[in-house]
Amino acid sequence: MINIAGKLISNKVNNIRFFLNYPKIDIEEENDHVQKFVELVNKSIKNEVDIFEEIVINTYFEENIIGNVNAISEFQIAFNRGNIISMPMEFTQIIGLTDISHIYSYNYDFNLMKKITLNDIFKQDIDFEKIIESYVMEEIYEILDNYKSNMTYGVYELMMEAIYICDDPVFYFNGRELVICISSFELTSQVDNLIEFPISFKKIKNILSDYALRNIYLY
Template sequence: MVIIEKEVLDYEKNNIKYYINIPKLCYEENNDKNFFKNEMIESINQFISEDIFIFIDMIEDDYNISKNEYTYINSLTEFQVAYVSKNIISLSVEFSQLRGLSDISYTKAYNYDFNLRKELSLKDFFKNNVDFIELLKRYILIQINNFFDEIYRYDENFIYNFMEDDIVLEEDNIFYFTHEFLIFPFSSCEIHENIVNLLEFKIPFNKIYPYLSEYAMKNIVKRMVL
């Protein structure tokens, strides 16, 4: 079985504080005989490391541009193991840069099936004849408008007119999943220029059950309360 361990980088450089949590995939038992799975795990660990060091480089480049402002920056990553079974994993890594009261965040996700020897995409979760992009947009739009309504209760100057076509969602969109939800993270300012928080919208599998593929129902959504 695949397990996820944690490596931490905790250090300070110039005016940048780094607290970097790095997920490391490995096998719980000895798996020397399964060369492909070992190779695949090494590749995933490499992908994650590359994304993390791209983030660190981005922070340092940003600091070098604005260092005359003597801004102190906190940079951190946190990861979440959303789903793990004998042959399937889904995990997300949140990248955050905190500068004063400003917080800029985004998420990367890593979804893999070791039996199929592939990275999972959204289309793996749906039947072939389903326009899953439009389906998911409808559910996300409901949650976005509920979120904006809540903001408007406290800030009547907050103006929004958000439509389904305003949602940027594609087949290669970043997502991760649990046994209950498909989860779609949206980066700072991606939904609205004044919403700097990282937002996540959860689509319950029991709401989209009739549209799910046989693969999703057999391997991920094993028990469903309708």
């Protein structure tokens, strides 16, 4: 059984306030190899928190930012079942009225002692990148169409051409959906928060791997 506890770093550096929540994983397993793997995952998570803290501080001094800065991290336990976890973690830097966010996700199978990738979720002969892109792009077009009335045709066309979904997108799963996460500044600089694109496992059940059907998909 996996237990996930929340840890908090709360401090102040000059005008920067840090409220950094992050998970610490503990597993009821006597196997030394599994325990060492848990330690590696915890170290990786804490390392991301430390890097974020360092980047915020360096940005503050290098760019001579005037005013208060709030640096926040939050995590969500989306899936914790059968020694498999999926946890998205959002890092946010608030400078005045500007909110800049990005996201990581920690998807691990502690039975196999491995990180879960999209290759594990889909069948081997499936071009899942194109399938994910088609689902995501369909929703992105709807989002941009909502902004269309507030922008010129030329700007709209440039934004449509500039959209690009990376080959290795951040994702998490909750048993019912595969959720693709994109920082919205990848779409347009006008919006800084995160956008999530859920894809129902039920819709793509026929292309899920045996591993995903047995361990991740909740009927």
